[in-house]
Amino acid sequence: MDSDELTETLEDAGLSPYQADAFVTLLGLGSASATDIAQASSVPDPRIYDVLRDLEDAGYIETYEQDSLHARAHDPADVLADLRSRANRFETAAEEIEDRWSRPDLEDHKVSIVKRLDTVLAQADELIRAATNQVQIGLTPSQFRDLSDALATATENGVDVKVCLFPQTGAEPELPSTDELSRACTEARYRDIPSPFLALIDRSWTCFSPHGGSTNEYGVIVDDRTHAYVFNWYFQTCLWEVHETIYSARDDELPITYVDLRQCLRDVVPLLEDGRQVDATVHGFETDTGHEVTLHGTITDSTYAGVSTSDERETPLTQLAGEASLTLATDDGTYTVGGWGAMIEDFEATRITIESID
Incomplete structure (x- = not known):
């Protein structure tokens, strides 16, 4: 069925000639501005x-x-359900639409604003399946089940998946079972008040939508490291730091891998203060060239901007909000290693594995 016949069939299904022409044109374009659609169709x-x-x-x-x-x-x-209820000609048109239609990729822009939460969830599903390093996500139990297959795929691929669950507005939460959580994440926590949907993927992508009680439904999808870094601190402080852990695949057996340098520092600083030797492997990239690197060596020092006033050995997250880095002595030299958004250090670490503690 060619485009003219498909357009005619859609007119038979109740669309006006201009509506049918614009819809068929948009199927071909995927997504486009109103001006581009008008130019590519017969619509004035x-x-x-x-x-x-x-x-x-x-x-x-x-x-x-x-x-x-x-x-x-x-x-x-x-649309397909309506067309398939009609005669054979409508059945052919439905198959043609199904063949032509695929959810279009976002346009080549840093920020896209959409009107529906399901668009945000669909994009998050696709990005999570393609993740290579880490996923941080805050969502309701029902959204967790919608995305559980994607989260399980990421977990199976060795991605560090942190899940914060919170109740849907006006509904009692039915939390996933331990088996469901173990399949779909590395660690899960629970926040007892409704929150916006948020997914951060590989320090680059942000998928966000207000919570269900908001006046307007919309979503924001951003491909930008700086934007994701800002939302990372929202995730750390509001959705993670102070909330109860309901599942964790982590243990104290070496080797221990971190995707967050600041969490690594919280565990390593007391060891350094005790004079322990901490050997580590750092995966990341050079901050000046972007080239990927893998370093093996001994952590000899740590740097962070804050000064802890706590009697606890673990450094509070608030003291790590500014500059934070570790020093790694290798056979080739001594290097500084920063975390997400590192600029002044030699390397930005995406993964730090503590291999041994002597």
């Missing part, structure tokens, strides 16, 4: 905005603002 420029809003009201597409009005084809399940 003055009519394109009304046509797109009518298609959105009918559930065929979703629109979003990104400098100007943009649109993408919505999940076609409802």
